[in-house]
Amino acid sequence: MSFAPDVSHFLSGMILLLSFAMLYQDRLPPLLNIFIAQSLVLALSITWQAYNQNEPQLLITAAIEFGVKAVLIPFVLYTLIRRLKIHRTVETVVGIGPSMIAGMALVGLSMALILREHAAIGGTAREDLAFALSVLLLGLLMMVTRRNAVSQVIGFMAIENSLVLAATGAKGMPFVVETCVAFSALVALIVIGVFLFRIRERFDSVDVSILDHFRGEQP
Amino acid sequence: MSALLNPAGGILLVPLIAACVLAFIRNYRIASWINVGAAFLTLLAALRLLLWRPSSLGSLLAVDDFNIVFLVLNAIVGFTTTVFAKGYLAHEISSGHLKPWHIRYFHPLYQILMGAMNLALLTSIAGLMWVQIEIATLITILMVGIPRTHESLEAAWKYFILGSVGISLALFGTILVYSVAQPVVGDGLAAMTFTTLVAHAAQFDPDMLNLAFVFILLGYGTKAGLFPLHAWLPDAHAEGPTPVSAILSGLLLNLGIYAILRFKMVLAANPHTMAPGPLMMMLGLASVVFAALMLYRRSDIKRFFAYSSIEHMGVIAFAFGLGGPLANFAGLLHMAMHSLAKSGIFFTVGNVMRLKGTQKMAAIRGLTSSHPLLGWTFVAAVVAIAGLPPFGLFTSEFLVVSAAMQQQPLLAGVLVLGLIISLGGLFWRLNQLAFGEPSPNAEEAHGPLWPIAVNLSLVLLLGIYIPGPVALWFQHVAKLLG
Structure with a gap:
């Protein structure tokens, strides 16, 4: 066992661990803090991949990841949380026990799917893909268990983190994809920002469940 | 400058x-006129590409028999939609439903959307295709939110959440495909190029390829509105502006299916992978039956036709899942016919809503007696979408059913049942909407009907007679799909 894969697995494992930590946070500021931590570890992981795969252009991806997901978006979301005065709101999340168990089941599933003896995938990509799939499924779990628009957005960005992890773990993945994932995060932010502000304007709340009252189906 | 000289440059650069x-x-x-002009130039560029197909377009783009069909279709529907949108927006503004600042960015967004869809079809790189579909999704989300009502915001938010989850799953699938291709093909663009993938697919790890396809199917299947991933579709269609509904149903759903088919071709080239057919047939049949039943409970006219789109996407997914030259041919024909007919339907519905001032079906009655021209156009459009002769959707549905009869008689029975239920739903509503005592009008005049006529006459033409070269060409593509 050499040193290089160990480091990348350690970082991927950290990302997965932070995903678990996000699952049970019931207030927005700590949730956002953990998301920042996850993005930081992800940026580190990309930097390591850049060094390890000898692909300097991955450093740009790392920089974008750091700038957008660890600084810019959290800053905007903090501002938003303060402005909407929802930083003290306790969100009803599915209990810690059930969500942890569901999370572990999902991680088990992704390991079972990807970590098989004979799967022919090059380099460290196989383990990274398994971690990425776990983070992706945990992000999905978070999105379905939350009702607050801000935490759904954070769940979505955790999914994007997992995609970046998978894309950078795959050796020599064309550069096009990497920048575009980071870029799409930015675009998503614009969209999200527009939506959140409008939702606030219209409903005086960011609780998505309120949206459900306006079903177009009712006569 | 080389991009300008590139024969495919037109359909990308004009938008x-x-x-x-x-x-x-x-x-x-002025913006509306420029929009129409640009769409017309794009149409000309697409026709030029059809008639003088270049042999090579560089490493990122490729024109083959498969995507050229959709490029031309995109250009036709894109053009007629701009013409419809011009009248629609002018009326919405003069009637005060929308303010000019609401649609300030409608036209540039529309052109970016068309450009993104064209590039998604034209590119031979899986990653680039994904990026373009993502851009198209983001733009349509913004467009659905244009009216800024409670309902449209809810619809856009729902579309955003489901659409981005879908698109994330599709990207994960794409990365998986790259990861299985990379050890065989080598690093870089080659392991993302569809032709290379198909050529080397036999050496890929079959299990991982299966896993990748499941992600692709769920991800792009969300974009195509297949049951049970359809929840965003009726809301987005009903609450967004009508030209956006036409584009969503006519073009964007097709793009989801197109992406799935590209990857299905890779899967088909590896003999050890699972057969993707049963999965697609299951999703398809579930969509058909579910949407057919849902037609009966609808009270909103745009939502009603949105469910009809889910049904047709189900028929298409079923046809490609069935596979074989006949079913693939039928699937391709159905995609083309559905996008022409459904965009035509939404143009008609836009005009009907303008007359009656509502989209509640209970308030729309007797169209043929109050406005014979519009009323009968509406009847023709519904007859076309219901899959009755002499329109092209009859031909394609008939072929799907007969292919299914040969290969899977039991499933064919379920399909026919779904089609009959939806036919009943459509005609039950058509009877109320088009015939009987007319309901009061909010306005007397409707917009121009010729964009509808263009779309429907193409559907009619291909229903009556499919020219030899066109048939040969569809057959060739059907063989490619395996």
Whole structure:
């Protein structure tokens, strides 16, 4: 066992661990803090991949990841949380026990799917893909268990983190994809920002469940 | 400059340049005209590409028999939609439903959307295709939110959440495909190029390829509105502006299916992978039956036809899942016919809503007696979408059913049942909407009907007679799909 894969697995494992930590946070500021931590570890992981795969252009991806997901978006979301005065709101999340168990089941599933003896995938990509799939499924779990628009957005960005992890773990993945994932995060932010502000304007709340009252189906 | 000389440059550059120009034009009337002009130029460029197909377009783009069909279709529907949108927006503004600042960015967004869809079809790189579909999704989300009502915001938010989850799953699938291809093909673009993937697919790890396809199917299946991933679709169709509904149903759903088919071709080239057919047939049949039943409970006319789109996407997914030259041929024909007919339906519905001032079906009655021309156009459009002769959807549905009879008689029975239920739903509503005592009108005049006529006459033409070269060409593509 050499040193290089160990480091990348350690970082991927950290990302997965932070995903678990996000699952049970019931207030927005700590949730956002953990998301920042996850993005930081992800940026580190990309930097390591850049060094390890000898692909300097991955450093740009790392920089974008750091700038957008660890600084810019959290800053905007903090501002938003303060402005909407929802930083003290306790969100009803599915209990810690059930969500942890569901999370572990999902991680088990992704390991079972990807970590098989004979799967022919090059380099460290196989383990990274398994971690990425776990983070992706945990992000999905978070999105379905939350009702607050801000935490759904954070769940979505955790999914994007997992995609970046998978894309950078795959050796020599064309550069096009990497920048575009980071870029799409930015675009998503614009969209999200527009939506959140409008939702606030219209409903005086960011609780998505309120949206459900306006079903177009009712006569 | 080489991009300009590139034969495919036109269909990519015209929307791009038009979008840049339109971003600076404040007057919506002028913007509408430029939009129509740009769409017409794109149509010409697409026809040129059809007639003089270049042999090579560089490493990123490729024109083959498969995507050229959809490029031309995109250009036709894109053009007729701009013409419809011009009248629609002018009326919405004069009637006060929308303010000019609401649609300030409608036209540039429309052009970027067209450009993104064209590039998604034209590119031979899986990653680039994904990026374009993502851009198209983001733009349609913004467009659905244009009316800024409670309902449209809810619809856009729902579309955003489901659409981005879908698109994330599709990207994960794409990365998985790259990861299985990379050890065989080598690093870089080659392991993302569809032709290379198909050529080397036999050496890929079959299990991982299966896993990748499941992600692709769920991800792009969300974009195509297949049951049970359809929840965003009726809301987005009903609450967004009507030209956006036409584009969503006519073009964007097709793009989801197109992406799935590209990857299905890779899967088909590896003998050890699972057969993707049963999965697609299951999703398809579930969509058909579910949407057919849902037709009966609808009270909103746009939502009603949105469910009909889910049904047709189900028929298409079923046809390609069935596989074989006949079913693939039918699937391709159905995609083309559905996008022409359904965009035509939404143009008609836009005009009907303008007359009656509502989209509640209970308030719309007796169209044929109050406005014979519009009323009978509406009847023709519904007959076309219901899959009755002499329209092209009859031909394609008939072929799907007969292919299914040969290969899977039991499933064919379920399909026919679904089709009959939806036929009943459509005609039950058509009877109320088009015949009987007319309901009061909010306005007397409706917009121009010729964009509808263009779409429907193409559907009619291909229903009556499919020219030899066109048939040969569809057959060739059907063979490619395996």
